[in-house]
Structures are given as structure tokens and as C-alpha cells.
Amino acid sequence: xxxxxDQAGNTKGIDLKRQITLxxxxxxxxxxxxxxxxxxxxxxxxxxxxxxxxxxxALLLGRYxxxxxxxxxxxxxxxxxxxxxxxxxxxxxxxxxxxxxxSACTFAGLRYLPLPVTTSLAMMAPLISTLxxxxxxxxxxxxxxxxxxxxxxxxMLIVVRPGSxxxxxxxxxxxGAAATFACFQVVSSKLSTAGDPITTNFITAVVASIxxxxxxxVDQAGLLPEIRKVTVGSWLLVLVMASLAxxxxxxxxxxxxxxxxxxxxxxxxxxxxxATLFSWAFFGKVPDLWTALGMIVIAISGIGTVLLHARARLx
Numbered sequence: 465x466x467x468x469x470d471q472a473g474n475t476k477g478i479d480l481k482r483q484i485t486l487x488x489x490x491x492x493x494x495x496x497x498x499x500x501x502x503x504x505x506x507x508x509x510x511x512x513x514x515x516x517x518x519x520x521x522a523l524l525l526g527r528y529x530x531x532x533x534x535x536x537x538x539x540x541x542x543x544x545x546x547x548x549x550x551x552x553x554x555x556x557x558x559x560x561x562x563x564x565x566x567s568a569c570t571f572a573g574l575r576y577l578p579l580p581v582t583t584s585l586a587m588m589a590p591l592i593s594t595l596x597x598x599x600x601x602x603x604x605x606x607x608x609x610x611x612x613x614x615x616x617x618x619x620m621l622i623v624v625r626p627g628s629x630x631x632x633x634x635x636x637x638x639x640g641a642a643a644t645f646a647c648f649q650v651v652s653s654k655l656s657t658a659g660d661p662i663t664t665n666f667i668t669a670v671v672a673s674i675x676x677x678x679x680x681x682v683d684q685a686g687l688l689p690e691i692r693k694v695t696v697g698s699w700l701l702v703l704v705m706a707s708l709a710x711x712x713x714x715x716x717x718x719x720x721x722x723x724x725x726x727x728x729x730x731x732x733x734x735x736x737x738x739a740t741l742f743s744w745a746f747f748g749k750v751p752d753l754w755t756a757l758g759m760i761v762i763a764i765s766g767i768g769t770v771l772l773h774a775r776a777r778l779x
Contacts, residue, residue: 493723496715497731503712505738508583509746510705512574517698519690521683524567525676526699530706531713532669539666555651556664560671562648566641567672573637580751583739584623584759585638587732590769591616592646612769619761622754661717730767 514523573582591613597603624635680687719728736759744750751759 490723490727493719493721493728494731496719496722497728498734500712500715500719501732501735502738503708503715505579505583505735505742507705507708507712508570508574508579508739509742510701510708511571512579513746514698514701514705516575518694518702519687520568520571521676521679521687522691522694523571523702523705524564525673525680526702527567527706527709528564528669528672528676530703531710532666532673534710535662535666535669538662542662556667557671559648559651559664560668561675562644562651563668564672564675566644566648569637569641569644573634573641576632576634577638578749578751578755579743579747580736580740580759581623581635581755582638582641584736584762585620585635586641586645587736587766588616588620588639588642588762589645589649590766590773592643593649594769596646596650606772609769609772612765612772615768616762616765619758619765622758622761624758625754661720665713665717729770733763733767736763 511523518526570582570586573586594605594609594613598605620639740751740756740759
């Protein structure tokens with residue numbers, strides 16, 4: 465999945481000035497962010513290994529129900545009073561649906577496309593956020609940001625290479641993941657001043673689990689026979705994937721408690737490097753020259769967009 469899938473309520477209660485004056489704390493946050501990218505890349509690798517052995521609805525249900533239980537235990541230990549910091553309920557529900565769509569697109573993409581390709585295309589979210597800001601929110605987007613959007617689009621074309629024998633309609637899945645994550649980030653930013661991060665992620669997991677359980681109930685005739693065919697080994701892999709994804713979310717929360725989000729976000733692109741490493745280690749596949757070049761271009765454009773946005777906020 466794309467990095468920073470739990471960026472809501474990230475900096476609430478954090479004294480940014482104090483953190484900026486504590487470089488060791490910032491370094492710890494950056495280290496945790498890099499560890500987060502490795503964890504998410506490992507989780508995606510397990511999804512790639514599972515392939516189509518587990519129906520998509522069941523795979524997603526396993527992932528989110530595990531997170532709901534893990535964060536539910538955490539919430540119980542913290543006390544029910546933290547639910548008062550949930551923020552606007554409509555935004556919480558919308559955030560949950562968007563993240564669920566993001567996960568569905570990512571998991572579907574991993575079934576058909578190489579891990580580095582899926583990861584790089586899904587990381588076009590900052591560029592899509594710029595487009596949304598200009599077209600839907602009527603924000604004044606400077607030429608420098610538009611140049612990053614154009615650069616990212618060029619990188620995408622290099623990766624997917626329309627017209628080549630390697631091009632497939634399945635690239636729509638990671639691009640869809642990027643689009644839903646861009647919308648997810650907009651909603652998350654609205655919750656950042658009101659929502660407690662642990663409560664927000666718990667609500668997201670519960671809502672996603674309820675939606676998926678409902679889908680499973682509606683399509684029992686089609687899904688239950690397929691679920692019965694799933695082997696014990698595949699279910700164990702689902703448990704590993706869910707554990708990694710949840711652990712990644714918890715690592716990110718710890719990173720955000722130590723370092724401002726604007727500092728951490730560019731390091732999220734380390735997930736591309738880990739995706740490439742795991743693709744080689746687990747599947748014996750590495751990106752060809754053109755794909756690698758496209759991934760680098762997308763990473764440069766994404767990091768550039770983030771840095772330009774951070775600079776604009778400091779003015």
C-alpha cells in the first residue's frame with residue numbers, strides 16, 4: 465500500500481518548535497519513517513505472494529479486522545474518553561471508505577503488476593493532489609508545482625509505456641490507488657486539527673471491516689465457496705500481511721510524534737527502494753532500465769511537490 469496511509473490527526477498535540485530544536489528526535493522520526501516504508505513494502509510483498517489464492521474481499525477483511533482488533537485493544541487501555549477526539553463523523557466515514565478503496569486498488573494491482581511498478585504509480589498521489597487543488601478547490605497553483613505534475617506524468621508514461629507490448633489496462637489499479645489516496649489526504653488534513661490519530665485509525669479499521677463483512681454477506685454464494693478453498697498456509701500469510709500493515713501504521717504514529725510531517729514525507733519515497741529490493745529478493749525480478757528511470761522521475765516529481773508545498777507553508 466502507499467505510504468502514510470494513516471496521516472490523519474498526525475501532529476495534534478505535537479510541539480513542532482520543540483521538535484525542530486531537537487535534531488536527535490528528528491533523526492529518530494526519520495529512522496522510524498524509513499522503517500515504516502520497509503514494513504509497508506514487506507506487507508505489499510506478502511500480498512504479491514498470496515496473489516489470487518485468497519478472494520480480494522476476504523484479503524481486505526483480514527487486513528482491516530486485524531487492525532481493528534489491535535487498535536481496539538490499544539483504545540481500551542487508553543480509555544474511552546479518547547473517542548471524544550474523533551472529529552467530524554462524516555469525515556471519519558469518508559476517510560475510511562477512501563482508504564478502503566485505496567487498499568482494494570493496491571491489492572488488485574499487486575496481483576497483476578510487478579511490485580515496484582505498483583508502488584511507483586501509487587506514489588503519484590502528491591501530483592494528483594495538486595491537480596485536485598487546482599481543479600476542484602480553485603487554488604492558485606504556481607508554475608513550479610505544475611512543472612512537477614508534468615514531470616510526474618512523464619515518469620508515469622515511461623513506466624507504463626502505452627503502445628508497448630508490456631502495457632496493460634491493469635495500470636489503472638495503482639493509478640486509482642494514487643487518486644483515492646490523494647482524496648484521502650485531503651480528508652485527513654481536515655481531521656488533523658480535531659482527530660486523535662489512534663482513534664481515527666481505529667474508526668477507519670472498524671468501518672472498513674463492517675463494509676467488507678457486508679459485502680461478504682451479500683455475495684455469500686460466490687465468495688464462501690472460494691474462501692473454503694483457501695489453504696491454511698494462505699491464511700497464515702494473510703495474518704503476516706495484516707500484522708505488517710498494522711505495525712507499519714503504529715511505526716508511523718511514533719515517527720509523527722517525533723518529527724513534523726513536512727520533514728518526514730519525502731523519506732516516504734524510500735518505499736520504492738524497498739519495493740525494488742523485495743521484488744528482487746522474493747520474486748527474482750528487477751525493473752528494466754526504462755521502468756527504473758520512470759520510477760526515479762516519479763520519485764523526483766513527488767518529492768519536489770512535497771518540498772514546494774512545505775516551502776509555501778513556511779512563507
